[in-house]
Amino acid sequence: MSARTALINPARSHHWQPAACPGQAPRHWRPWLKDEGSLTQRLTRAANGEFAVRVLSQRWSRPTADEARALGMRSRQVALIREVELLGKDGTPWVYARSVLPATTLTGRERRLRLIGSRSLGSLMFSDPSLSRSPLFAAALTDDHGQRYWARRSVFRLHAKPLLVCEVFLPAMEHVQYPL
Numbered sequence: 001m002s003a004r005t006a007l008i009n010p011a012r013s014h015h016w017q018p019a020a021c022p023g024q025a026p027r028h029w030r031p032w033l034k035d036e037g038s039l040t041q042r043l044t045r046a047a048n049g050e051f052a053v054r055v056l057s058q059r060w061s062r063p064t065a066d067e068a069r070a071l072g073m074r075s076r077q078v079a080l081i082r083e084v085e086l087l088g089k090d091g092t093p094w095v096y097a098r099s100v101l102p103a104t105t106l107t108g109r110e111r112r113l114r115l116i117g118s119r120s121l122g123s124l125m126f127s128d129p130s131l132s133r134s135p136l137f138a139a140a141l142t143d144d145h146g147q148r149y150w151a152r153r154s155v156f157r158l159h160a161k162p163l164l165v166c167e168v169f170l171p172a173m174e175h176v177q178y179p180l
């Protein structure tokens with residue numbers, strides 16, 4: 001639960017910096033933080049084809065003020081908040097991801113994103129020719145036990161409608177080589 005606590009604690013704003021030059025990020029994390037492709041594809045390669053999404057929660061709620069700001073949302077608007085773990089080799093949780101999909105994004109073709117279950121959000125998004133992505137930002141998050149995680153986030157747009165994806169790399173990824 002610790003990565004989730006660190007990430008979703010509304011009282012704790014994070015210092016997001018451009019992932020292209022993530023300051024004091026240790027060398028191991030840098031390629032993961034700035035990879036502009038699909039994390040699903042990259043993790044699948046790193047795990048020699050093993051990959052799964054475990055849905056932890058998916059519910060309508062209000063995003064944190066920081067998330068609403070990143071999405072240009074008015075603070076009272078609701079969004080579909082999706083929290084998952086991305087499982088790599090032997091079903092080990094490698095990434096915790098929190099995605100914020102505004103109700104105004106889940107219209108038209110994007111309505112289908114409400115019902116993706118344990119399919120990867122990324123695998124659907126990266127197959128959509130209308131997809132665009134803002135620059136990636138990175139931050140070091142610390143949970144209530146002092147455990148530090150490196151995280152990244154970016155705003156995707158499908159048919160010009162935004163959604164925010166934040167991915168927190170979990171300790172098990174310390175030993176996962178970035179696959180070129």
Ligand SMILES: C=C(O[C@@H]1C=C(C(=O)O)C=C[C@H]1O)C(=O)O
Pocket residue numbers: 037038039040041053082083084086095097098099119120121122123165167
């Ligand atoms: C954005 C991507 O989708 C991944 C899958 C997610 C999901 O299914 O909720 C969330 C974040 C991502 O790590 C990706 O693969 O790059």
